[in-house]
Amino acid sequence: MTWGVDNLPYGVFSCPGERPRVGVRYGDKVLDLAPALHDEVFAAPSLNPFMARGRMAWHDTRTLIQNKLTGDLPVTEAHLIPLEQVRLHMPFEVADYVDFYCSIDHASNLGRILRPGSEPLLPNWRHLPVGYHGRSGTVVVSGTPVRRPHGQLSAGVFGPCAKLDIEAELGFVVGVPTALGSPAGAFEDHVFGVTLVNDWSARDIQSWEYVPLGPFLAKSFATSISPWITPLEALPRIPGRVQDPEPAAYLRRQGDWGLDVQLEVVLNGEVVSRPPYSGMYWTPDQMLAHLTVNGAALRTGDLFASGTVSGPERAERGSLIELTWNGTDPIKLPSGETRSFLQDGDTVTIRATAGALTLGEVSGTIV
Amino acid sequence: MTWGVDNLPYGVFSCPGERPRVGVRYGDKVLDLAPALHDEVFAAPSLNPFMARGRMAWHDTRTLIQNKLTGDLPVTEAHLIPLEQVRLHMPFEVADYVDFYCSIDHASNLGRILRPGSEPLLPNWRHLPVGYHGRSGTVVVSGTPVRRPHGQLSAGVFGPCAKLDIEAELGFVVGVPTALGSPAGAFEDHVFGVTLVNDWSARDIQSWEYVPLGPFLAKSFATSISPWITPLEALPRIPGRVQDPEPAAYLRRQGDWGLDVQLEVVLNGEVVSRPPYSGMYWTPDQMLAHLTVNGAALRTGDLFASGTVSGPERAERGSLIELTWNGTDPIKLPSGETRSFLQDGDTVTIRATAGALTLGEVSGTIV
Structure with missing residues (x-):
């Protein structure tokens, strides 16, 4: 069953x-x-x-x-x-929340959209799992309404976000802490389980605010997670994707931490994308090793997420900015409606399975 | 007394x-x-x-x-x-930690150092207080030893940070929370008091990792705060610095939240800088208004810091990257020693006063 x-x-x-x-x-x-x-x-x-x-x-x-x-x-x-x-x-108290950027297809798509004509991947991308800290106090459980944020959209322009987006991600929940100054040990000694994450994103706020210190208000208004935390032990594992160049020693894989998780993005009841987690470039053991290599301590309740899961095909992209190419190519829903970004009243649900196992869903409605 | x-x-x-x-x-x-x-x-x-x-x-x-x-x-x-x-x-449990970038002299210096030949301030800087989330789990109390972090310094190069730096800052501690979706009210209704902050920074790790999502491991290994939280009520206030262009309506000042705080950076017992807080461009009420304008909730224990405090004079710069111009012009200590960045065994103490009031000190030794 x-x-x-x-x-x-x-x-x-x-x-x-x-x-x-x-x-x-x-x-x-x-x-x-x-x-x-x-x-x-x-x-x-x-x-x-x-x-x-x-x-x-x-x-x-x-x-x-x-x-x-x-x-x-x-x-x-x-x-x-x-x-x-x-x-x-909310299934756990979030200590620190970190979001990574581990899909090569997602990072390449965003590079092509935001920096057309230049190399899509920045020089560091293949050398380390790029990440940043998000706001742990606004991680909310599935079902919590998401208020469209207001903010600065460009110089002198303030108003409601017009490019409200989703990011379909997998999140990893830390159970066992580390002491300050000591990198983490084996992944399975620290990570308790996984959750689905929707990292709601205000693309117009983000593009104006993000230099040079990264995303801030574009993300901090809400991040939704699924209510059921799947134990790591239950998850089937597969080899991680081949990496070129070979990563630094501290990032070398000690085991198979690729995950054969299939995500599904549902907008108002209609499936708009099926992002495959199996194609992620950086695996979660590498995220954990990177996160702590500088001696940063882990706490019980730390949450780190994969970043948007996108595959190489259009129907496998895990964000609207990719699915609609920053709004220039709106998606047509089976119902006949189109969308560039989210409208008020839209409900987004991210579901996932791993083989016969369901990871449940995370859902939110824009108000 | x-x-x-x-x-x-x-x-x-x-x-x-x-x-x-x-x-x-x-x-x-x-x-x-x-x-x-x-x-x-x-x-x-x-x-x-x-x-x-x-x-x-x-x-x-x-x-x-x-x-x-x-x-x-x-x-x-x-x-x-x-x-x-x-x-x-530790005087309080840190909920979320946000670091701003509010000194125009600091931001201009970093622009000149890191992007020579182009306009020092990025286009958004005068329109909003740029900020990002840091790691709340590694905020430590004064006196905690600071371990020199290891990390990637460039493509294929891993090792101990060679450009370990300080940032002399003022931090604001939130007492009264807000509900998700509701911007904060009056500053003095939410903020309990102030602390001194040393935002230790690994400049070589930072310059390699920070695009496009901002500083991560370069900052997350430790952030030190002073043990005594000065109540807001005790702090003398002065008008904030004139701002051009006039900020967006939500950022307009409702009162005098400039602070006549004089900081002092002491390296191994010798004063190397006296950064004046009075010259900060963005005032703390503006930081709070910005932080919550998108509906992000505040929690008791939230800490937001000003970013490095630097004045226009060389002897008023609040970080070594500015004082030594990224190591190209080492400082000479009164003892005859020189420093580009921190060496093992160095002790940095940041002290501050506001008129006759002392804000105490935050201190840390590199191990």
């Missing part, structure tokens, strides 16, 4: 009149973990205390839940709550 | 074997606020719960402390602990 024992993502839910707490999704139900596992760590309103326990605890807990659900151990029916009775919340 | 009743900055301290808690500095002592004011909010290991109470509570508390210390109300001697008996900690 979908959402079966091979999946078991974690989230934070509440029933009417009760406090938010940690649960695991199983089919169309939520397993209420604190009473089911007799463990108060799941009574917290965020995954952070559980995520801080580390890899062995994550594995043991997953095995225990699987045993409960497949009948080796009993599960009380009252601990399995129908999804329609619960509300879903 | 220095650190008198006109000052009374807040910090977090501990005595040996005891838990960190909130105190106020008075002379060479720390007033232990939880017992002195019979208020458990000060038993927390950070200022955040108190800062969240808001402007009226900040004012009432300050008045109460002043009455205690000037004798209208009694203070128990045991609640005044000699400074030499305490250890100082």
